[in-house]
Amino acid sequence: MTSVGWLQITLFAAMIGLLTRPLGGYLARAYAGERTVLRPVLGPLETAIYRLAGIKPEAEQSWLQYTICFLLFHALAVVVLYGQLRLQSVLPLNPQDFAGVAPDLALNTAVSFVTNTSWQSYGGETTLSYLSQMSGITVHSFLSAASGMAVAIALIRGFARRRASTIGNFWVDLTRGTLYVLLPICVIAAILLLAEGVPQTLAQAAAATTLEGGAQAIARGPVASQEAIKLLSGDGGGFFNANSAHPFENPTPLTNLLEMVLIFLLGAGLTNCFGRMVGSERQGWALLAVMAILFALGVAGLYAAEAAGNPALAALQADGMAGTPAGNMEGKEVRFGIVASALFADLSTASSDGAVNSMHDSFMPLSGAILLANMMVGEVIVGGPGSGLYGMLLFCIVAVFLAGLMIGRTPEYVGKKMRTAEVKMTILALIAVPLVTLGLAAIACVVEPGLAGLGNPGPHGYSEILYAYTSAAATNGSAFAGLSANSPFYNLTLALGMFAGRFFVIVPVLAIAGSVAAQPVVPQSAGSLPTDRTLFVFFLLGVIVIVGGLTYLPALALGPVAEQLQLFHAAH
Amino acid sequence: MMPDLIMVGLVVVAFASATAYAQLCFRVLPLANDRDAGS
Numbered sequence: 001m002t003s004v005g006w007l008q009i010t011l012f013a014a015m016i017g018l019l020t021r022p023l024g025g026y027l028a029r030a031y032a033g034e035r036t037v038l039r040p041v042l043g044p045l046e047t048a049i050y051r052l053a054g055i056k057p058e059a060e061q062s063w064l065q066y067t068i069c070f071l072l073f074h075a076l077a078v079v080v081l082y083g084q085l086r087l088q089s090v091l092p093l094n095p096q097d098f099a100g101v102a103p104d105l106a107l108n109t110a111v112s113f114v115t116n117t118s119w120q121s122y123g124g125e126t127t128l129s130y131l132s133q134m135s136g137i138t139v140h141s142f143l144s145a146a147s148g149m150a151v152a153i154a155l156i157r158g159f160a161r162r163r164a165s166t167i168g169n170f171w172v173d174l175t176r177g178t179l180y181v182l183l184p185i186c187v188i189a190a191i192l193l194l195a196e197g198v199p200q201t202l203a204q205a206a207a208a209t210t211l212e213g214g215a216q217a218i219a220r221g222p223v224a225s226q227e228a229i230k231l232l233s234g235d236g237g238g239f240f241n242a243n244s245a246h247p248f249e250n251p252t253p254l255t256n257l258l259e260m261v262l263i264f265l266l267g268a269g270l271t272n273c274f275g276r277m278v279g280s281e282r283q284g285w286a287l288l289a290v291m292a293i294l295f296a297l298g299v300a301g302l303y304a305a306e307a308a309g310n311p312a313l314a315a316l317q318a319d320g321m322a323g324t325p326a327g328n329m330e331g332k333e334v335r336f337g338i339v340a341s342a343l344f345a346d347l348s349t350a351s352s353d354g355a356v357n358s359m360h361d362s363f364m365p366l367s368g369a370i371l372l373a374n375m376m377v378g379e380v381i382v383g384g385p386g387s388g389l390y391g392m393l394l395f396c397i398v399a400v401f402l403a404g405l406m407i408g409r410t411p412e413y414v415g416k417k418m419r420t421a422e423v424k425m426t427i428l429a430l431i432a433v434p435l436v437t438l439g440l441a442a443i444a445c446v447v448e449p450g451l452a453g454l455g456n457p458g459p460h461g462y463s464e465i466l467y468a469y470t471s472a473a474a475t476n477g478s479a480f481a482g483l484s485a486n487s488p489f490y491n492l493t494l495a496l497g498m499f500a501g502r503f504f505v506i507v508p509v510l511a512i513a514g515s516v517a518a519q520p521v522v523p524q525s526a527g528s529l530p531t532d533r534t535l536f537v538f539f540l541l542g543v544i545v546i547v548g549g550l551t552y553l554p555a556l557a558l559g560p561v562a563e564q565l566q567l568f569h570a571a572h
Numbered sequence: 573m574m575p576d577l578i579m580v581g582l583v584v585v586a587f588a589s590a591t592a593y594a595q596l597c598f599r600v601l602p603l604a605n606d607r608d609a610g611s
Contacts, residue, residue: 067594075587079580086576103575107582421601428597492582503590511597
């Protein structure tokens with residue numbers, strides 16, 4: 001570990017810290033339909049969309065109506081994207097003449113991008129036409145992020161409103177999130193990426209002759225536009241199979257920093273937006289503080305483990321030169337090095353993004369455990385746009401519930417009582433992801449089609465399977481690699497994991513929104529637990545770690561923990 | 573054609589189950605609200 005490395009991490013954290021408050025204020029105003037700097041330009045377009053779609057923006061919805069609209073929209077989106085992928089061979093903008101995507105892979109990909117997961121069982125540059133990349137993958141990156149933010153905003157409204165029967169209008173929230181938040185930031189980011197050398201073209205792959213005289217096709221395409229939303233949306237689905245490790249997606253250290261900031265930007269901004277909408281910015285800062293502590297622990301652990309390198313290689317004096325350990329550079333881009341790779345990997349799994357600039361499969365087992373743990377705690381360490389915030393609010397409900405049990409008082413959070421209904425819904429939401437993750441991983445470990453995809457035996461192979469289902473159910477989308485996941489078994493079971501991990505969490509979250517919106521606000525009293533203080537920050541932190549640990553520690557022990565112990569054993 | 577029908581069928585079943593889940597949550601909530609309102 002070096003001081004320059006720590007400086008890079010500090011610079012990134014400072015940038016996020018500085019951007020959180022202004023972005024939070026902008027988000028609160030944009031979703032409330034108030035005047036923002038972009039309203040004079042985008043307002044007429046927003047109005048035109050409502051007229052064209054027959055939406056009455058002033059007509060608000062109950063939580064059940066909101067949920068039904070949300071589900072209908074996503075059902076239609078899956079079918080449309082599936083059809084487009086199947087028919088891409090007869091659709092335009094296919095200069096490489098790619099065939100239609102196979103049915104199981106098309107379903108997996110459609111569910112993946114509609115659920116904001118971006119698990120990719122395919123290589124983008126060898127499978128998808130430009131039309132599929134642009135109007136399929138990129139469009140759904142926008143829509144899935146906007147719908148995730150809509151759910152978070154609906155939940156915040158639930159906490160902010162008093163005796164209300166409605167939580168907003170899904171179509172309005174979807175439109176405003178796309179128009180006022182995602183599009184403007186993506187336009188700026190895409191231009192910056194273009195300036196740094198990321199290609200944006202509809203020309204077919206470039207033909208090159210290698211030094212040996214062989215022919216080589218150099219894939220390119222409309223990369224910059226997809227790259228911007230890939231990172232901002234928490235989606236992470238790359239144009240190229242190598243994702244942000246590919247020099248056309250992430251050519252320079254500057255683009256690497258920009259990409260990392262984009263990954264955390266909206267998740268951090270939404271915490272401040274939450275604080276503003278419930279009337280106390282301190283509530284938002286408390287949530288961000290919990291996220292920051294978990295992030296710091298994760299990145300420190302990753303950096304330390306990767307900088308220390310492989311103990312088995314060190315014992316053979318095969319690691320580094322002249323007694324100086326080089327750390328674990330396997331699977332990493334030399335231009336990024338250990339710290340930028342470790343930081344990117346931590347961000348990618350702490351958020352729901354899943355983009356990679358290094359191969360997670362090649363990280364040290366202890367690092368693999370941290371990456372898994374980031375996803376297993378529900379991706380609440382900033383998380384994806386919307387999903388991180390509502391995931392963290394679920395843990396807040398559990399925390400105040402436990403605190404209430406200790407003192408024998410009905411728990412309250414930001415002035416709302418957390419009664420049986422809210423706690424039931426919270427548990428339903430929190431149990432969905434582990435149930436799917438561990439259940440599907442267990443099945444894959446014992447059936448022939450599951451074992452057929454393994455690239456490694458022993459604990460590492462098990463980690464590959466566990467990582468795949470954890471990533472799918474947490475709607476992360478990053479892969480441990482090594483696992484051959486493009487088979488009907490994996491495509492269908494991972495699609496099930498992504499579906500359940502998204503919708504069986506969001507339904508109870510919206511139910512909570514409706515339930516708390518109907519309540520009056522309970523005035524703060526001497527008996528109320530302050531949820532914007534240091535004590536609550538550490539209490540919430542403990543709840544997240546304990547719930548995550550109790551749920552997943554046995555699964556982690558069989559994979560990365562066992563593998564790390566094997567390495568120590570080999571070193572001595 | 574048959575694989576496509578199966579895949580679309582799976583999508584329909586999945587979203588129908590999510591909608592039924594939402595309806596189930598809807599039935600749970602009002603009861604709990606009434607029972608716990610004074611606690």
